[in-house]
Amino acid sequence: MISRKQELSLQLNQIADGVILALALYLGYALRRYQIIDFDVLPEIPPLEGFLWMFLVVALFGPLLLEMQGFYQYPLEKSVRRSLGQIAYAGVWLGLILGACVVFMKLSIPSRSAFLLFIVLAPLGLIVREAIYRDFYLRRLRRGAHGEGIIIAGNAARMEEIVATLTPVQRLEIDIVERIDLEKHDVGALVDAMHRHSIGRVVLAFDSHHAERMQEAIAACETEGVEAWVAADFFRASIARPTYDSLGPTPMLVFRVTPELSWAMLVKNLMDRTIALVALIFLAPFFLLIAIGIKLTSPGPVIFPQRRAGRHGRPFTMYKFRSMRTGAEMERDALTAFNQMSGPVFKIDKDPRITAFGAWLRRTSLDEFPQLFNVLLGQMSLVGPRPLPIYEVDNFELTAHRRRLSMKPGLTCLWQISGRNIVKDFNEWVRLDVQYIDNWSLGLDLSILLRTVPVVLFGKGAR
Numbered sequence: 001m002i003s004r005k006q007e008l009s010l011q012l013n014q015i016a017d018g019v020i021l022a023l024a025l026y027l028g029y030a031l032r033r034y035q036i037i038d039f040d041v042l043p044e045i046p047p048l049e050g051f052l053w054m055f056l057v058v059a060l061f062g063p064l065l066l067e068m069q070g071f072y073q074y075p076l077e078k079s080v081r082r083s084l085g086q087i088a089y090a091g092v093w094l095g096l097i098l099g100a101c102v103v104f105m106k107l108s109i110p111s112r113s114a115f116l117l118f119i120v121l122a123p124l125g126l127i128v129r130e131a132i133y134r135d136f137y138l139r140r141l142r143r144g145a146h147g148e149g150i151i152i153a154g155n156a157a158r159m160e161e162i163v164a165t166l167t168p169v170q171r172l173e174i175d176i177v178e179r180i181d182l183e184k185h186d187v188g189a190l191v192d193a194m195h196r197h198s199i200g201r202v203v204l205a206f207d208s209h210h211a212e213r214m215q216e217a218i219a220a221c222e223t224e225g226v227e228a229w230v231a232a233d234f235f236r237a238s239i240a241r242p243t244y245d246s247l248g249p250t251p252m253l254v255f256r257v258t259p260e261l262s263w264a265m266l267v268k269n270l271m272d273r274t275i276a277l278v279a280l281i282f283l284a285p286f287f288l289l290i291a292i293g294i295k296l297t298s299p300g301p302v303i304f305p306q307r308r309a310g311r312h313g314r315p316f317t318m319y320k321f322r323s324m325r326t327g328a329e330m331e332r333d334a335l336t337a338f339n340q341m342s343g344p345v346f347k348i349d350k351d352p353r354i355t356a357f358g359a360w361l362r363r364t365s366l367d368e369f370p371q372l373f374n375v376l377l378g379q380m381s382l383v384g385p386r387p388l389p390i391y392e393v394d395n396f397e398l399t400a401h402r403r404r405l406s407m408k409p410g411l412t413c414l415w416q417i418s419g420r421n422i423v424k425d426f427n428e429w430v431r432l433d434v435q436y437i438d439n440w441s442l443g444l445d446l447s448i449l450l451r452t453v454p455v456v457l458f459g460k461g462a463r
Contacts, residue, residue, distance in 0.1 A: 002139055008266070010072045013133065014063035020125040021062040022055050024106045028117030045111040054115075061097055065090040066126075076134055087123045107359055109276065109394075141172035148173070153180040153190050153217060155206035162205050162231065166248045182206075187216045191399070194224050198314040203229045203247060218255055223332055223399050225406025225437075226312065228255045238461045258406045259440045268442060272382050276375035283369060290321055290366060297357040300326035303370060308387035316327040316379045318387055319370040323358025324351070343426025344395035346387065365456045371411055383445040384410025401426075404433040407440070412452040 030036060032045050066072065069086040101107045109115055152159050159179055166174075177197045181188050194202065202221050206214045214230065221228035229252045230247065243254045259265060291302040304322040306329075307315050331353055332346060341347045354362065361367040374380040380387065387409035396402060414432040415423060423429055436444070 008263070010067075011263075013072060013075075013129075014067065016129060017063045017066060017126060018059040021122055022059045024122040025051065025058050025114075025118045027054055027121055028114040029111070030112055031117055032114045042113055045114060050108075051111040051114075053101065054109065057098060057101060058094065058118075062090070062094060062122075065093045066330055068093075071126075076138060077167065080127060080131075083124060083127060087126055089112050091119065091123075108376060115258070124234035125234050131360070138172075140171070141169070148201065148218070149175045149177045149199045150201045150203055151178050151180065151193050151199055152203040152205060153182050153193075154214075155183045155210060156204040158231070159208055162203070162247065162250050165250055170248050172302065182210070182213050182217060187213070187220050188357055189422055191220050191224065191359055194221075194226055195313065198312045199226065200312045201227045201229060203252075207237055211461055222257055223403065225257055225403040227258075229253075230255070232313065257403065258437055268381065268445060269378070272375050272377055272380075273378070275382060276372045280372050280376065283372075286366075287369070289454040293323055293357050297354045298322075303448075307390050307410070309390055309405060310379055310387060311391040311405060313393060313402070313405050316374070316387075318380070319373055321361055321367040321370055323361045323367045324353040324356065341424055341426060343397060343401075343429075344392040345426050345429070346392070368411060375411065377424050379408075381408045381410040382389055382437075383412055383448050384408050385413050385436065386415060401430050402436070404430050407437050412448060414448065417448060417455050 020206065026048075029045070029048065029051055032042070033048075066086065070091045071083065071086040071090065098109065102109060152163070159181075163176070177194050177199060180193055182190065190202065202217070204214055204217050218228045229247060231250055231252060243256060245252045245254045294300075294302050301322060302323070304320045305317045306320070308318040310316045334349060335351070335353075336346070338348045339346050340349060358367070371380055375382060384407050385404045393402075393405070414428050414436050418432060423432075436448075
């Protein structure tokens with residue numbers, strides 16, 4: 001199992017279980033307090049305030065105690081009986097903590113009957129949550145929703161050994177799109193496969209006498225901006241930012257050249273989609289006016305869709321307001337001699353294909369705003385390297401330029417706030433993108449967004 005994702009899933013499940021435990025305690029309290037079940041033989045209990053310290057202990061310590069009992073390990077493959085046993089052991093420890101609070105901190109349990117109801121309701125809630133999670137996750141796996149495409153490369157025997165250790169559920173979580181025997185093929189075959197499948201992860205499985213070939217494979221992955229997962233029982237390389245992970249029971253050393261999956265990345269994704277949704281709602285009237293302006297000034301569609309290279313070169317359709325006359329793409333070859341950008345990128349001043357209204361859209365960057373739909377769909381981010389057309393990516397002169405594809409593309413990045421088309425050297429453009437990738441943080445994203453505002457307002461570098 002790809003355990004970095006499992007770690008995030010663990011934390012989400014712990015939060016959910018903390019909420020469930022608190023709700024179970026409240027339900028036990030409510031059943032007693034409001035006589036939902038006939039408790040006439042029992043005295044009334046104090047108001048909710050007297051239970052607050054118990055809510056705090058239960059919600060904070062409950063998930064940690066469950067983790068100590070292995071409750072969150074292999075949730076897709078364990079039985080209900082085993083889960084109940086783990087919950088029972090965690091419950092004993094939770095009772096000891098509550099008892100210690102009563103003895104040493106002089107706190108009191110306001111209602112033993114409410115607590116007994118909690119003891120009955122909490123395991124039921126936890127088992128139901130686990131069953132829902134297991135059923136939902138397995139359904140998505142069987143539909144291929146989480147079958148992440150990976151390439152496994154190395155020598156045949158070691159590859160087979162690693163694959164054989166994976167359980168059926170773990171096999172559902174990944175999709176081995178290609179196996180490459182690097183004893184029979186050179187590293188170029190691995191590079192071609194990475195381009196062909198647009199994957200973000202390569203598993204390298206070598207014996208100890210293949211150190212040189214393994215180093216070449218790691219270097220190829222580093223150049224491509226693709227994660228290299230190396231079996232951790234063999235290590236003779238030193239590359240920046242190695243981290244530890246596991247594939248099933250096999251320990252791995254991961255060499256990352258991009259930010260790893262983390263809470264910060266999840267926050268970035270949530271912010272992207274939330275801001276995009278709010279912006280689309282707010283800008284809807286302006287979109288209508290722009291659409292009318294395009295229709296009145298030139299024949300053709302309002303939206304210009306174009307296939308662009310997303311993360312790891314995966315194609316997607318990017319949307320812009322049309323700023324050129326219809327059929328402008330067919331005229332590009334005739335204008336190649338006037339290209340003012342170095343490298344594979346095509347940009348010229350006073351492009352004759354741009355309409356009068358389109359020129360204004362470009363100066364104000366309003367033509368880019370439909371890309372908020374791409375952000376909402378998760379294909380782009382608010383901040384990230386600008387996505388290039390597929391044909392430009394295919395014409396990269398240096399393989400190292402593909403490192404800019406290792407993060408999700410965005411509406412704005414360091415290139416935009418550095419003058420956009422004023423920067424005419426493609427190598428400098430790539431350097432700025434790689435600088436962003438290597439130094440990524442939520443703070444950097446916020447800084448770029450704030451610095452983008454005056455660039456857009458004053459049209460710096462727009463073309």
